[in-house]
Amino acid sequence: SDVFAEFDDKPLGAASVAQVHRAVLTEKYGGREVAIKIQRPSIESKLLGDVANLKQVSKTFRDLLPLDYYTVMSELEKQLADEFDFVAEAVAMDRIYQALTRSLDGTELTEPPIVLPRPVPGLISKRVLVMDYLKGVPLSRAREEMAKRGIDPDSPESKLFGRKLLKALTYSFGR
Numbered sequence: 001s002d003v004f005a006e007f008d009d010k011p012l013g014a015a016s017v018a019q020v021h022r023a024v025l026t027e028k029y030g031g032r033e034v035a036i037k038i039q040r041p042s043i044e045s046k047l048l049g050d051v052a053n054l055k056q057v058s059k060t061f062r063d064l065l066p067l068d069y070y071t072v073m074s075e076l077e078k079q080l081a082d083e084f085d086f087v088a089e090a091v092a093m094d095r096i097y098q099a100l101t102r103s104l105d106g107t108e109l110t111e112p113p114i115v116l117p118r119p120v121p122g123l124i125s126k127r128v129l130v131m132d133y134l135k136g137v138p139l140s141r142a143r144e145e146m147a148k149r150g151i152d153p154d155s156p157e158s159k160l161f162g163r164k165l166l167k168a169l170t171y172s173f174g175r
Helices: 043-060 069-083 086-100 139-148 156-174
Strands: 004-007 018-025 033-039 119-124 128-132
Touching (some): 043 069, 086 119
Antiparallel strands (some): 004 018, 033 128
């Protein structure tokens, strides 16, 4: 109650590692709407334990399998370790923001081509990440949402929007 004035119990989304809830910060923390990514309890040890078991099995049967699953599982183990560190994720979010709000030579501030959520300093831990809440529609439902609003998804305006979005995403991923 010290940090959140509102907190939605029902998650906005959930995956194997974490789930995300919408909340509103108290005035003490800025009073803005945020998304809170919360790691599932004990998920790190469970998933890494499963990977360790798969590594052992794949090492034992390495010569009998058509693919070197031991190497695959070893790489998965390294990648998963990053997924469990929300402090590192917040640092990466800031690096992406810095890259997209600076000119190529880094000397000038520029308007980013896409809206980016920012982590909330002081409200980040290894297992909890508080960031800006961005309202929107998933790209997978964009056509459906346009139709609901009476916009023809095949109209020239819609196609222009699609081209601008693709250009912005291509630029962002390129940076």
